[in-house]
Amino acid sequence: MKCVSCKDEYGTADAGTCRECYEEASETEEELKREIEELKSKVNFLRFWTPLDSRPHHYHRSITPCFTDVLLVAFDEDSGKPVTDSVPVAANKAVLASRSPVFRAMLETEMEESLSGTIKLSDVSYDALRAFVHYLYTAEACLDDEMACDLLVLADKYEVKHLKTYCEKYMISKLNWESSLISYSFAHQHNANNLLDASLSLILDNMEKVSKLGEYQELVEKDPRLLVEIYEAYLSKQVNTAAVATPAAVVHESKVTRRIF
Amino acid sequence: MKCVSCKDEYGTADAGTCRECYEEASETEEELKREIEELKSKVNFLRFWTPLDSRPHHYHRSITPCFTDVLLVAFDEDSGKPVTDSVPVAANKAVLASRSPVFRAMLETEMEESLSGTIKLSDVSYDALRAFVHYLYTAEACLDDEMACDLLVLADKYEVKHLKTYCEKYMISKLNWESSLISYSFAHQHNANNLLDASLSLILDNMEKVSKLGEYQELVEKDPRLLVEIYEAYLSKQVNTAAVATPAAVVHESKVTRRIF
Numbered sequence: 001m002k003c004v005s006c007k008d009e010y011g012t013a014d015a016g017t018c019r020e021c022y023e024e025a026s027e028t029e030e031e032l033k034r035e036i037e038e039l040k041s042k043v044n045f046l047r048f049w050t051p052l053d054s055r056p057h058h059y060h061r062s063i064t065p066c067f068t069d070v071l072l073v074a075f076d077e078d079s080g081k082p083v084t085d086s087v088p089v090a091a092n093k094a095v096l097a098s099r100s101p102v103f104r105a106m107l108e109t110e111m112e113e114s115l116s117g118t119i120k121l122s123d124v125s126y127d128a129l130r131a132f133v134h135y136l137y138t139a140e141a142c143l144d145d146e147m148a149c150d151l152l153v154l155a156d157k158y159e160v161k162h163l164k165t166y167c168e169k170y171m172i173s174k175l176n177w178e179s180s181l182i183s184y185s186f187a188h189q190h191n192a193n194n195l196l197d198a199s200l201s202l203i204l205d206n207m208e209k210v211s212k213l214g215e216y217q218e219l220v221e222k223d224p225r226l227l228v229e230i231y232e233a234y235l236s237k238q239v240n241t242a243a244v245a246t247p248a249a250v251v252h253e254s255k256v257t258r259r260i261f
Numbered sequence: 262m263k264c265v266s267c268k269d270e271y272g273t274a275d276a277g278t279c280r281e282c283y284e285e286a287s288e289t290e291e292e293l294k295r296e297i298e299e300l301k302s303k304v305n306f307l308r309f310w311t312p313l314d315s316r317p318h319h320y321h322r323s324i325t326p327c328f329t330d331v332l333l334v335a336f337d338e339d340s341g342k343p344v345t346d347s348v349p350v351a352a353n354k355a356v357l358a359s360r361s362p363v364f365r366a367m368l369e370t371e372m373e374e375s376l377s378g379t380i381k382l383s384d385v386s387y388d389a390l391r392a393f394v395h396y397l398y399t400a401e402a403c404l405d406d407e408m409a410c411d412l413l414v415l416a417d418k419y420e421v422k423h424l425k426t427y428c429e430k431y432m433i434s435k436l437n438w439e440s441s442l443i444s445y446s447f448a449h450q451h452n453a454n455n456l457l458d459a460s461l462s463l464i465l466d467n468m469e470k471v472s473k474l475g476e477y478q479e480l481v482e483k484d485p486r487l488l489v490e491i492y493e494a495y496l497s498k499q500v501n502t503a504a505v506a507t508p509a510a511v512v513h514e515s516k517v518t519r520r521i522f
């Protein structure tokens with residue numbers, strides 16, 4: 001027979017679908033592709049032009065007005081001053097409030113931020129602040145390891161779930177057993193449950209190697225409760241594996257017994 | 262053989278794909294579905310809460326502030342007053358400017374609308390104005406025949422391409438030969454090229470019946486140039502059909518000839 005898709009000859013053993021199912025599947029694929037095109041065009045429509053778009057270089061002033069009514073400032077808590085080399089990032093209250101319930105609460109009530117028109121964000125670099133505002137406008141960000149961490153922290157603090165998931169996905173794609181313990185601790189601190197699960201799974205698969213990492217010793221000193229949680233999960237996995245393995249072993253043994261006698 | 266998809270038995274004549282292609286296609290389908298989920302979540306993130314959302318009934322005042330800084334008024338050009346039973350619809354300049362280049366130009370420059378904070382929209386019902394603003398915030402609209410027309414007119418006037426395409430799709434899905442002439446004329450007036458093409462195609466397929474419609478006579482009086490355009494397309498189609506038909510007829514004839522001798 002000739003495959004209607006790849007046009008190669010194949011035998012009965014390598015047969016896949018009947019023609020009707022192939023045609024249905026092709027139609028489904030076309031429909032899904034159309035849906036994707038429609039959604040992409042919707043995203044493009046809903047995507048906001050960002051106040052940062054109009055600045056070719058970040059220390060140039062915006063050339064065109066862009067309906068901004070609030071300033072975000074990267075603030076250094078220790079010195080009580082804005083972070084060095086940073087300028088305020090202009091944004092629109094409606095955009096901030098629409099994307100983050102924390103900003104919404106700040107701006108809707110008569111809080112300091114609402115009255116002064118300035119929001120101070122502490123413990124954030126100027127670049128991360130710019131990327132954060134850009135994401136709130138466009139749902140887009142260029143991530144590297146550092147930026148993914150910085151944005152996840154902001155996403156957690158300002159409750160921007162979509163951004164948190166986006167950063168978690170990036171960080172999960174970069175996970176390996178050597179970084180799994182740091183990631184677990186980071187995920188724990190910033191309520192990143194997807195990253196937490198992925199890190200834990202890697203740790204449990206490499207428990208012995210992980211227990212010899214320098215970061216493991218640091219955690220013993222700094223936050224031993226986290227290690228207790230990990231060991232509890234490890235124990236639970238061991239018990240479950242044993243429970244699953246036992247009946248199979250019994251079956252296997254009985255088969256062997258039967259074969260001998 | 263047994264189809265791996267529907268599990269029914271089938272013979273060689275009804276064979277579709279080989280197993281490898283089936284598995285690849287299944288993976289592709291899963292990937293497309295994941296992409297759709299991601300895009301949906303992006304749309305949900307980018308979708309704006311609308312100032313209308315917080316009003317359970319349109320003549321109730323907004324309960325929570327919603328960062329609006331401009332009012333849109335459905336205006337009756339004849340009386341020089343707002344349309345009866347309408348109240349101003351509050352919106353955010355940044356949202357309007359982001360969705361429509363026409364609003365952007367109005368609001369960025371020192372035009373009347375920018376200074377007064379009020380935009381007057383003529384020849385529009387209050388319901389259509391509300392639906393228009395809602396769409397600009399959310400990319401969503403509930404259409405019926407009347408609303409699709411009203412929103413398409415607004416989309417054309419304020420250059421909101423995404424909404425225009427959305428209305429055109431709805432109107433194309435409702436097209437029939439009896440409405441094709443009115444649709445063609447409407448599409449012509451409001452630069453709706455997709456609807457124009459779809460209407461024209463239906464008209465050309467039903468030329469004789471369409472030429473007996475009451476709307477045809479009306480068009481003869483009001484806008485005969487439109488009918489000329491239609492007849493030109495009809496003539497062109499006739500010529501093309503004849504050109505395509507001729508070689509086929511020749512082939513057919515030669516086959517018949519060969520079979521006889």
